[in-house]
Amino acid sequence: MIKVTNLHKTFNDLVVLQGIDIEVKRGEVVAIIGPSGSGKSTLLRCLNFLEIPDQGVIEIGEVTIDAKQYTQKEVHQLRQQTAMVFQNYNLFKNKTALQNITESLLITKKMKQGEANQTGEALLEQVGLSEKAGSYPITLSGGQQQRVAIARALAVSPHAILLDEPTSALDPELVAEVLQVIKAIAEKKTTMVIVTHEMAFARQVADKVIFMADGKIVEQGAPADIFDRPSNERTKRFLQQFSAPESVIS
Amino acid sequence: MNFDGLYMLEVLPTLLKYLPLTLLMAFVSMFFAIIMGLFLALITKNQVPVLHQLAKVYISFFRATPTLVQLFIIYYGLPQVIPSFSVLNALTAAIIGLSFKNSAYLAEIFRAALHSVDHGQLEACLAVGMTKSQAYRRIILPQATRNAIPATGNTFIGLIKETSLAFTLGVAELFAQGKMMASSSLKYLETYLAVAIVYWGITILYSLVQEWMENKLSKPYRN
Ligand SMILES: Nc1ncnc2c1ncn2[C@@H]1O[C@H](COP(=O)(O)OP(=O)(O)OP(=O)(O)O)[C@@H](O)[C@H]1O
Ligand SMILES: [Mg+2]
Numbered sequence: 494m495i496k497v498t499n500l501h502k503t504f505n506d507l508v509v510l511q512g513i514d515i516e517v518k519r520g521e522v523v524a525i526i527g528p529s530g531s532g533k534s535t536l537l538r539c540l541n542f543l544e545i546p547d548q549g550v551i552e553i554g555e556v557t558i559d560a561k562q563y564t565q566k567e568v569h570q571l572r573q574q575t576a577m578v579f580q581n582y583n584l585f586k587n588k589t590a591l592q593n594i595t596e597s598l599l600i601t602k603k604m605k606q607g608e609a610n611q612t613g614e615a616l617l618e619q620v621g622l623s624e625k626a627g628s629y630p631i632t633l634s635g636g637q638q639q640r641v642a643i644a645r646a647l648a649v650s651p652h653a654i655l656l657d658e659p660t661s662a663l664d665p666e667l668v669a670e671v672l673q674v675i676k677a678i679a680e681k682k683t684t685m686v687i688v689t690h691e692m693a694f695a696r697q698v699a700d701k702v703i704f705m706a707d708g709k710i711v712e713q714g715a716p717a718d719i720f721d722r723p724s725n726e727r728t729k730r731f732l733q734q735f736s737a738p739e740s741v742i743s
Numbered sequence: 744m745n746f747d748g749l750y751m752l753e754v755l756p757t758l759l760k761y762l763p764l765t766l767l768m769a770f771v772s773m774f775f776a777i778i779m780g781l782f783l784a785l786i787t788k789n790q791v792p793v794l795h796q797l798a799k800v801y802i803s804f805f806r807a808t809p810t811l812v813q814l815f816i817i818y819y820g821l822p823q824v825i826p827s828f829s830v831l832n833a834l835t836a837a838i839i840g841l842s843f844k845n846s847a848y849l850a851e852i853f854r855a856a857l858h859s860v861d862h863g864q865l866e867a868c869l870a871v872g873m874t875k876s877q878a879y880r881r882i883i884l885p886q887a888t889r890n891a892i893p894a895t896g897n898t899f900i901g902l903i904k905e906t907s908l909a910f911t912l913g914v915a916e917l918f919a920q921g922k923m924m925a926s927s928s929l930k931y932l933e934t935y936l937a938v939a940i941v942y943w944g945i946t947i948l949y950s951l952v953q954e955w956m957e958n959k960l961s962k963p964y965r966n
Contacts, residue, residue, distance in 0.1 A: 541869070541870055543866055543869065543870065569872070569874060572869055572870065572872050573872040575870070576870060576871055576872075577866075577867075577870035577871075579863060579866070579867065579870075581863060583861075583863035583864060583866060583867035584867070585864065585867065585868075585882050586861075586864065586886060586963060586964065587882065587885045587886050587889075587963050588882075588963070589963075596871070596881065596882075597871035597872060597873065600873055600877050600881060601871065601872040601873055601877070629962075629963040629964070629965075630963075631963070631964055631965070631966055632966055645871065646870075646871070648871075649871055649872055655870075
């Protein structure tokens with residue numbers, strides 16, 4: 494379970510998050526949508542303290558952390574509750590695909606090499622990249638890199654996976670393979686928070702959709718409610734950009 | 744023409760006897776310079792309060808003053824205020840001086856190398872639950888090492904040549920020996936060319952080693 498209470502974040506003078514409350518149940522998939530600059534990435538990055546919130550309480554799994562008062566140890570424990578998939582993959586450049594996955598198992602989970610390799614190979618198979626185990630990131634396509642990154646995130650069997658626009662940096666023809674992998678994981682009831690501009694995908698996999706604007710949650714609910722019957726004017730205007738051109742005409 | 748090529752070949756074996764001392768000075772100084780340079784780079788990169796300012800003064804001083812002056816300060820100057828320095832022999836003083844000087848240069852090289860590693864690499868480490876020091880050890884430093892090797896190699900080549908400055912402190916090393924042989928035989932050109940050839944040879948050998956290292960370390964980054 495993830496529970497965020499009254500989260501605030503500013504960069505210098507720029508107010509980016511102003512009082513965010515979120516709840517994600519175990520096994521739930523939550524999609525966060527919203528215009529560029531609305532604070533979606535910042536929110537996600539506050540969940541693992543890659544950005545330090547100014548105020549607010551974050552509860553993930555067994556760890557609760559208050560931005561007003563925390564220790565480095567608590568931050569480390571919080572980070573171990575989640576894993577993150579980045580827009581530009583961020584695979585370890587000096588490690589092979591398999592090593593990218595096993596690294597955290599060896600280092601943070603103190604797993605034995607053989608066991609880690611087994612886990613890693615199984616995960617590579619799950620994302621359809623068994624034959625790339627020994628390849629370095631630079632030799633992989635964007636879609637392949639992102640699938641390795643997803644496997645790396647799954648490896649630590651986190652409480653939740655945070656995905657920040659996992660397909661935005663991909664060439665259009667590579668988007669589908671990555672979305673498919675994410676969908677398969679979602680079907681296994683993995684808790685996920687995913688920031689995305691892929692509306693059709695959000696609708697398909699999310700249990701709940703959150704629409705953000707200007708650092709606030711404007712509206713949230715079941716995909717059908719948000720996409721078909723948005724109650725807020727901002728939500729409507731935002732979603733209109735994604736409707737097909739002919740529907741704008743009609 | 745007045746050039747005794749045979750003499751030049753004859754002095755080479757004698758000069759080569761001093762090679763180990765030159766290599767000792769170069770390797771020991773480089774070893775300490777790398778360790779100090781790494782600390783300085785981590786301090787400046789992470790802007791550690793107080794230490795960061797001190798590091799900047801240190802780096803500035805050792806980059807901006809002649810190595811010869813630094814060696815004289817350490818060997819002849821410091822015992823005046825720190826009596827325990829007077830027990831330093833010339834060789835140790837030379838190694839200390841060369842270590843300090845080169846650590847300042849390496850600090851800048853290492854800082855740039857750390858800087859060239861994409862910040863996303865550290866974030867990816869933290870996001871899978873590593874600590875910052877685990878991230879540096881396993882991911883950041885190995886990548887920075889590769890970026891640092893060409894410039895570090897140049898520093899090392901410079902250091903090999905700088906070991907000849909130790910003769911000014913009275914260390915009987917390669918260049919000092921050459922100087923002695925030249926003035927007794929009066930065959931200056933032959934002797935100093937022989938000295939030059941020894942330094943040249945070391946540098947060529949080292950360059951081969953560096954090429955091999957670069958090749959090995961760049962394997963993950965080749966398409
Ligand atoms: N490290 C930072 N320093 C200063 N300002 C930042 C920083 N990170 C983000 N911002 C600013 O905070 C605001 C919110 O950024 P954020 O990346 O969270 O938006 P977003 O909703 O993810 O946008 P996008 O859809 O374009 O990814 C933006 O105005 C951005 O410029
Ligand atoms: Mg973003």
